[in-house]
Amino acid sequence: MSEQGRDHPGARERALSGCDVCAALRKQRADARRVGDHGAALAYGRELENHPHPAAASR
DSSP states (O other), X not given: OOGGGSOOTTHHHHOOTTOHHHHHHHHHHHXXXXXXXXXXXXXXXXXXXXXXXXXXHTO
């Protein structure tokens, strides 16, 4: 299986419920997958993985 259908490594682990940015990125990734834009889906996954959560990091 190619990476096209997978989350970028770490994307799921870094997404926090209640974070509006994470929710928007998840929706955009799902929309991109739905229309078959796998490159965009991977890009949203990478952005989700790299999105910082400073408050969570200090715990």
